[in-house]
Amino acid sequence: MTDNAIRASGVPDSSPLGFYGAMSLSERRTFWGCAAGWTLDGMDFMIYPLVLGTLVNLWHVDPSKAGLAATSTLLASAVGGWAAGYMCDRIGRVPTLQITIAWFSAFSLLCAFAQDFDQLLVARTLLGIGFGGEWAAGSILMAEMVRPEHRGRAVGTVQSGWAIGWGIAVLLQAVLFSLLPPEEAWRWMFAAGALPAILVFFLRRHVEEPALSRASRRRQAAAGDRPAITEIFRGSYLRTTLLASVMMAGAQGSYYAMSTWVPRYLTTERHLTLVGSTGYLATLILGSFAGYLTGAWLADVLGRRKLFVTFSAGAVITLLAYLQAPLPAGAIWALGFPLGFFSTGFFSGIGPFLSELYPTRLRGSGQGFCYNFGRGVGALFPTMVGALAAVTSLGNAITVFAGAAYVLFFSLSFAFPETRGMALDDHG
Template identity: 65%
Template sequence: MVGRTGPEAKLAAEEATVLPIEDASLTAFYKDMTVPERRTFWACAAGWALDGMDFMIYPLVIGTIIKLWNVDAGSAGLAATATLLASAVGGWAAGYLADRIGRVRTLQFTILWFSFFSLVCAFAQDFNQLLIARALLGLGFGGEWAAGAVLMGETIRAQYRGRAVGSVQSGWAIGWGLAVLAQAVLFSALPPEEAWRWMFVIGAAPALLVFYLRAYVEEPKVAAETRALQASRGESPSILEIFAPGILKTTILASLLSTGCQGGYYAITTWLPRFLTTERKLSIVGSTGYLAALIAGSFTGYLVGAWLSDKIGRRNLFLVFSLGAIGVVLAYTQLPLSNEILWVLGFPLGFFASGYFSGMGAFLTELYPTRLRGSGQGFCYNFGRGIGALFPALVGYISAGMTLANAIAIFAVGAYGLFFVAAFSLPETRGKVLHVDG
């Protein structure tokens, strides 16, 4: 550390403490958890599941919105893009807020925010109103991940962090499954012009989680002690400190990593329901089984990714899954497959297009010192959301001049290529111990 000062020295100090992974089994982390760790684990898992349900509601009703309000595909994709662009702003702001007032308090606020605006979506009277409501929802949606991921990353011990944070990530697939189940039930029982509104009403359910957070979840010790140390010195981190010379390279590469992983995911998941009902000629209810295969693969991918994150490291997880995602996306969209084969292929598509997310929370947590962790993690992940947010709209617009399958493939493959290159350029962080710093 000779010759290093400021942020660069802080990063080097943290990198010097790395614990070996003694028990590499998937469930080892849970058996050895303390009570605070378990409470945080279940709170964040439930929050991420409900977050996933909330976000996936719109892709599931996008076909209905297009028909009812005579919206073109590009504009319909713009609503998904607006949500993600707003989430980029909300994520960075919430990450900075988490460094100033605490992880738990910030998490509570963001959950209430996006739950309220999901309810507002249910009462939209035209597409412009829905677009605005979805954008406002996105502020809380991005903030929830930023605060929750840092909370989990700091609460769980270093040797279990990858599996624990990755297992929480699997809650997204559960939330996605709940959204698909709600779609199947509501669109079978109600006319489409009513069913889509009730979907957004259900999306307000996460607000109930705040009561549990207030009663049982504690602020991570390392974060609380760091803020106390800063307060004793009369200091507070700048929101721009993540762009300081010693950290700038990490911020750039981590932002590109997040752009690739999320751009590919959103290009696929936003338009796949529409692809199944138009180019594959399936009904809304008939496409449920295909989405179920995708979701089952996604859930399995999250769990396997969580295990691999600690077993082979964060970088290797990203490299393997990005290549797997490219291969399966090309097969799913470009080969002349029957619907039966497409149904089978949905499992590996969900597996590779989702499983790498299990390493993202732990990886971004470990890249930054404690005093900047919320800001750094919140910015990088949600910068990726912001740029990746352009993909649903671009897929929608260029699908006017080519098949939807080709449009999805172009943006998904390009995104996963960027993901691979960024992962290759970043250091491995598996097993890093987090320190108090001011």
């Protein structure tokens, strides 16, 4: 059945990208604006793990201190995400998205001019504020623009942009480190991170504030009842906020422990060159991209909980095989695909899931805090991996912390009711 025939018949299209055909022009512009923002956000974040080995060698940085830059970025993103979520509820989703993109673009450019590790640490920390805020604003904006039966696929497909951004960063690494000496190439990597600023002009011209958000803020203004930043910790919201925050810590900690240190693991314990590791990372990224798209589809087909449980269990199994099994290089290369698939695919359901836990007037604050509290706790994992790697192998250190985080996420998936198909306007 063709797209036109499906729309004419009124039969819902449950295919992975079926939601796109049902979108209006304004919804499609929102989709592409959010997808581009998340893609470039992913590129900006992944630049540091890719140049980590170079900076360690050039500036003789201790591994635990090198991990601190990743941790400080994520800690700052936790603050930025909560603040941006609150701004979403006060000034709107689209203005907040514009501010956050401009912010992290500017500080990525400043990273390129760092003269020592301390300067880079400051610039990366400040970058984290905008980095955390962009996800909060973009995810809420997308969730409110699409109908309930499409929310998982639409928001999850936007989330797949992270894998594309990761791929762009790896491609930049391969090109720049092939053409330039390492002491120059890493600077150009960070300079490229300023490109997202161009997206602000598109957002200003073509992306509209969701009607749901506008109506909510009008009601608040008329009643003089602006949401307080602490409201998500009161009454029935307290349990939701606490459990969702810890659950997000498991999701974020597992990912950041792995993604920050696997590039270094490949060059040290697998003895690959920086350029030679590109193919291994490419397989991991392709798996990640497939995982995001599959997870987005399954979030609507199976529901949020089944997605979380299935993918986190698969992530633990593949992580153990990748880092602990005595496999030849070819097998490690092939195993990168399922590792990327399972370790990131569940993120496609997180944005829709969190948006369904809070009413419209608190959605920004609640979603922004929970997701980014997870980032804040997850921020500690790269540093802890670096510290543990001083007394054991890097592979063991990654396994300990990433594995524990996956188990935490898996367990707390059972603490919430299934929210698939919830109408946000009916929720508050």
